[in-house]
Amino acid sequence: MTSEATCVPVSMNEEKLAVVRGAVREFPDFPSPGILFRDIAPVCKDPSAFSATIDLFESYLRENFPKIDLIAGLDSRGFLFGPALAQRLGIGFVLIRKKGKLPGPTHSVSYSLEYGKADIEIQTDAVDPGQKVVIIDDLLATGGTMAAACELLQRRNADILVCLVVIELTSLKGAEKIKPYPFHALLQYE
Template identity: 80%
Template sequence: MMSEEEKRAVLYRSVREFPDFPSPGVLFRDITPVLKNPAAFTASIDLFESYVRKNFAKVDVIAGLDSRGFLFGPVLAQRLEIGFVLIRKKGKLPGPTESLSYSLEYGKAELEIQSDAVDPGQKVVIIDDLLATGGTMKAACELLQRKNAEILSCLVLIELTSLKGAEKLQPHCVHSLLQYD
């Protein structure tokens, strides 16, 4: 069985870099090799699960952000034997929804959740693949707070620390498996 350090090493080796994508000066961290490699994907879920079990006595639901949070969240929720809910871009969910508009570096966006997805007081862990400036994750936190959910933590595979997204999310806890400047 691999140690946590060995699992992180597998993840670091699986993330590949694409300079100047999607625009000049950007170094894109691509997680698709993590998804392609069963050992790397399992390592990510193992690390997320270990963190949640060590830090929270009770979690009611995992909330995944559109769209890559949908890759990690359901597997983690299944491991924890709890439910998974979707936080999506506006117009993608059927039935009654609640939405929140927020600003991005390049404009505006809107997230929504089904009205019955989370009950007041439920303990929620939010998950996504990447934390950069924190705008989308912050909007998800605000949306869940409007539902009177208790946000336990924000989980991400990769955190771009130089963009200070975790600071924007305070007082919510951010746990990232991999950090890059």
Template identity: 70%
Template sequence: MGSEQEAREQKLRLVRERIRGFPDFPSPGVLFRDISPLLKDPVAFAAAIDLLEACVKAKHPKIDYVAGLDSRGFLFGPLLAQRLGVGFVLIRKKGKLPGPTESVSYTLEYGKAELEVQCDAVEPGQKVVIIDDLLATGGTMRAACELMSKLKADILDCVVLTELTFLKGAEALKPFPFSSLLQYD
């Protein structure tokens, strides 16, 4: 058991080392967490997927779909879904999906936005894990939860690689379950 925990800690360190901070981006006072170096490093990226897979498997032995948020959830979600042997569902920005869709609008720091999913993306009662790269204020993830709830999906977890804890986004997600691999204060 100790060696499993050591391996996990080593992977977490590797992933954390590959996430860089950019001060004052996109505006003064913001420290942007950039995953570009992580994506460029195949060993670190595989470690991130390993950690996400272990997180989901430890808590949820049976899921039907991984749903990823536009756009960086699309980087992690399909790989995670493939590892878990389940399908992947796209949650997109408004106007990007063909066919009948459900949509939810939500508030951003600078205005409003809408997310949508195809009406037949999941059946009522199917078990879904929602994934994205980062949780900040929680608005986008909350909207994704509302969207999946409209389709009557069973939301097992909202999983992110990184969480900006000082923005209290996890609070905005309640009562939906939430997991993050790395936390930044």
């Protein structure tokens, strides 16, 4: 007696995740020995991978957050995904940049890096108190920049709905640093 293989349908999201994962390139020992760098440049280069990335973010947000006012992108790779996602959702996009890069009045936050300190800022009129905001970036490693962005938006009395990234490096435990804010990554690596 022969048995037939059961065909389990693959969901559209699983197919899209496979496309995105397949586009991420690895560079061993970059920027220093022992580091395995996950490069998202091929995701941006490949229209199907980029579209799949935006589709996955859009699907996640529509399923979980019925009301979003703004997408806030982190300098600089959050600027790659944030505007396309905001356009899909029919909402605005705002910039969170390194200090000294935005004109006009700004609010800033200092945060610690493994090699020193840095500052990020947002224009004072970018987010109104009570607005529902999603923060987006390409990667979450130690979580310092994302945590600083949360603090910056919290000071503006924004309602931070979720922090989104394409890739999370789980071994660095960055998601713990941004608690209590919700977090979602499309891909996770050690």
